[in-house]
Amino acid sequence: MKRYGEFNALNGASFQTGEDARVVALLGPSGGGKSTLLRVLGGLLVPEEGSVLVNGVALPKDPEGALEALRQNGFVFQGYNLFPHLTALQNVTLPLMVVHGQSEQAAQQRGQELLTRLGLFDHLHKRPAELSGGQQQRAAIARALAPKPRLLLLDEPTSALDPVMTGEVLDVIRELAQEGQQIVLATHEISFARQVADWVVFLANGTVQESSTSVKFFYDPMSSLAKEYLTALTKYR
Numbered sequence: 001m002k003r004y005g006e007f008n009a010l011n012g013a014s015f016q017t018g019e020d021a022r023v024v025a026l027l028g029p030s031g032g033g034k035s036t037l038l039r040v041l042g043g044l045l046v047p048e049e050g051s052v053l054v055n056g057v058a059l060p061k062d063p064e065g066a067l068e069a070l071r072q073n074g075f076v077f078q079g080y081n082l083f084p085h086l087t088a089l090q091n092v093t094l095p096l097m098v099v100h101g102q103s104e105q106a107a108q109q110r111g112q113e114l115l116t117r118l119g120l121f122d123h124l125h126k127r128p129a130e131l132s133g134g135q136q137q138r139a140a141i142a143r144a145l146a147p148k149p150r151l152l153l154l155d156e157p158t159s160a161l162d163p164v165m166t167g168e169v170l171d172v173i174r175e176l177a178q179e180g181q182q183i184v185l186a187t188h189e190i191s192f193a194r195q196v197a198d199w200v201v202f203l204a205n206g207t208v209q210e211s212s213t214s215v216k217f218f219y220d221p222m223s224s225l226a227k228e229y230l231t232a233l234t235k236y237r
């Protein structure tokens with residue numbers, strides 16, 4: 001259970017993924033609780049009731065412990081939240097040095113390696129305002145991946161992007177998934193979720209309506225809300 005004041009943003013949000021689930025897609029209408037659930041998974045919000053186990057380990061409930069959990073996960077917010085006054089490279093290296101205590105040399109090496117891998121070699125020294133939306137999002141993903149997080153949490157990573165940039169970012173996410181990175185991703189990109197996710201959690205009105213393998217969810221959704229959502233999303237595609 002997660003409340004904002006009197007409002008129950010998550011209530012009845014119990015689910016367990018299959019043990020071998022590597023990529024989990026959070027689907028469902030806006031306002032359903034996807035971002036709230038990601039924040040709880042990331043240790044940014046502590047639920048008032050209930051507990052969260054990631055890979056069998058309970059997330060701590062005290063603020064200090066939650067902060068530690070946050071450091072172990074990589075979070076990419078809806079909107080990129082890059083530091084606007086820092087270059088792409090500095091956006092990756094600064095948290096590595098300040099939060100994770102790495103040396104400047106190690107941070108530089110990791111930053112260059114990751115940004116290059118994500119196709120940003122020519123843009124290492126540009127600030128966010130000089131990058132396209134897709135490039136900013138890839139830089140944000142590089143920043144989140146830099147400390148080698150257990151879980152990469154992505155909140156609608158393509159919602160602000162045009163189709164070409166969306167494709168670039170989805171390619172990166174697919175590659176990471178293929179390399180074995182554990183990912184929890186909120187998205188409305190249904191065909192992508194269908195291809196890449198092993199597990200789907202469908203959230204509406206703060207409640208988990210369905211939690212199943214992605215194959216089962218897409219072929220045979222159980223809840224009427226999920227059926228409506230899938231119909232609405234596929235109508236013009």
Ligand SMILES: Nc1ncnc2c1ncn2[C@@H]1O[C@H](COP(=O)(O)OP(=O)(O)O)[C@@H](O)[C@H]1O
Pocket residue numbers: 004007008009028029030031032033034035036037
């Ligand atoms: N900081 C907040 N304070 C109060 N209400 C919030 C806050 N964040 C989200 N909510 C509410 O919680 C519900 C779930 O929101 P959210 O988790 O953002 O859903 P989604 O990401 O699926 O669109 C919505 O009704 C939203 O208005």
Ligand SMILES: [Mg+2]
Pocket residue numbers: 034035036078155156186
């Ligand atoms: Mg959201």
